[in-house]
Amino acid sequence: MTFVVQKCAKNLHNLVGPSISCALILDFSQSCSRAFSSCLSSPLESSHVIRSGYTHHEQQFEDSEGLSGLDILIARVPIGVSDNEVLQSLLHDQACNSIQLSSELVNKLLHKFKDDWKSALGAFRWAGSRSSYKHTPEAYDMLVDILGRMKQMDKMKALLEEMNQYHLVTLNTVAKVMRRFAGAGKWEDAVRTFDELGTFGLEKNTESMNLLLDTLCKENKVQQAREIFLELKSHISPDAYTFNIFIHGWCKNNFGKVYELLDEMQAQGCPPNVVTFTTILCSMAKSEEFEEAWHLVDRMKLAGCKPDTLFYNSLIYTLGRAGYVQEAVHIFEVEMPRTGANPNTSTYNSVIGIFCHHGQEQVALNVLNDMEESGPL
DNA sequence: TTGGCACGCA
Numbered sequence: 001m002t003f004v005v006q007k008c009a010k011n012l013h014n015l016v017g018p019s020i021s022c023a024l025i026l027d028f029s030q031s032c033s034r035a036f037s038s039c040l041s042s043p044l045e046s047s048h049v050i051r052s053g054y055t056h057h058e059q060q061f062e063d064s065e066g067l068s069g070l071d072i073l074i075a076r077v078p079i080g081v082s083d084n085e086v087l088q089s090l091l092h093d094q095a096c097n098s099i100q101l102s103s104e105l106v107n108k109l110l111h112k113f114k115d116d117w118k119s120a121l122g123a124f125r126w127a128g129s130r131s132s133y134k135h136t137p138e139a140y141d142m143l144v145d146i147l148g149r150m151k152q153m154d155k156m157k158a159l160l161e162e163m164n165q166y167h168l169v170t171l172n173t174v175a176k177v178m179r180r181f182a183g184a185g186k187w188e189d190a191v192r193t194f195d196e197l198g199t200f201g202l203e204k205n206t207e208s209m210n211l212l213l214d215t216l217c218k219e220n221k222v223q224q225a226r227e228i229f230l231e232l233k234s235h236i237s238p239d240a241y242t243f244n245i246f247i248h249g250w251c252k253n254n255f256g257k258v259y260e261l262l263d264e265m266q267a268q269g270c271p272p273n274v275v276t277f278t279t280i281l282c283s284m285a286k287s288e289e290f291e292e293a294w295h296l297v298d299r300m301k302l303a304g305c306k307p308d309t310l311f312y313n314s315l316i317y318t319l320g321r322a323g324y325v326q327e328a329v330h331i332f333e334v335e336m337p338r339t340g341a342n343p344n345t346s347t348y349n350s351v352i353g354i355f356c357h358h359g360q361e362q363v364a365l366n367v368l369n370d371m372e373e374s375g376p377l
Numbered sequence: 378t379t380g381g382c383a384c385g386c387a
Contacts, residue, residue, distance in 0.1 A: 242379080
């Protein structure tokens, strides 16, 4: 929701100037808030709502008891001390120890401290020490992610071992651990984690292999991913996901390899699908390789691959960037309805952006009106 | 488990 509001705010600002757009933005974002009020239950979205100034929604959808408990806890966590000091401080705090804990409250607490691993870990240990409370697997996963993001790799590994003792490690946990290792420049540790999957009671199969390969490719270790894949492929068969992960990886630095892989996919009986083509098209548009992009679109048509909304979004964006306004509009107004691909928020935003960029403010406003009346909200 | 969005900030 916040994205829609911000984007529309920007578009409106461009269209009608700051003073008028403020009123429109307020009105529009409030209608968005109402439309999305039923979705406002996660901590992330709630905090966005507060920042936007719509505190009444927050209060409406929070458990009032939970909120006050959360407020007390946050206020009682000392700043700038070790995780153990946080734990000790909370243990000796009467107000905290009379709070009724719930998994929702603990999740919100961890979310609040997502950028402060000492507070997160201290508060997590305190909650876990309460006799009537047992941590959920989700809370463990959140803490794993926080520690990894803050580059506390040893603490993250220790927590993983602790989870393993309680049989709480899932593929989701391992995925977070591998991503955080790779993000910290320790891709070998990510591979090691995959190798040790069996010790967590998990299987090395196509799904878990894809997770590892995706992690490596997203960290620009495509060549390493490729070598690992060549070793694994005799035991684990690849699928369309596997190939598209590599397509994405090579798209960031090597179109030659992308074309090689397209041929390989065909040869291996795993032909390129709409995800494959969308990935490549996006990448070509970003590097302004428009001629290549049109060839790719032709290739997709020849392959009989059915376009979907995300593909059209990418195509509209590409046409817009190449200056083909009429062609982009044609896709939006004719091709998408014809093929039954429903426009989503991004589709509208792209079209509005193209008109704004070409000085056609009134047309952009008309599209915005359509969006409010019959759009994807 | 594959294709995502936008913003502001440093």
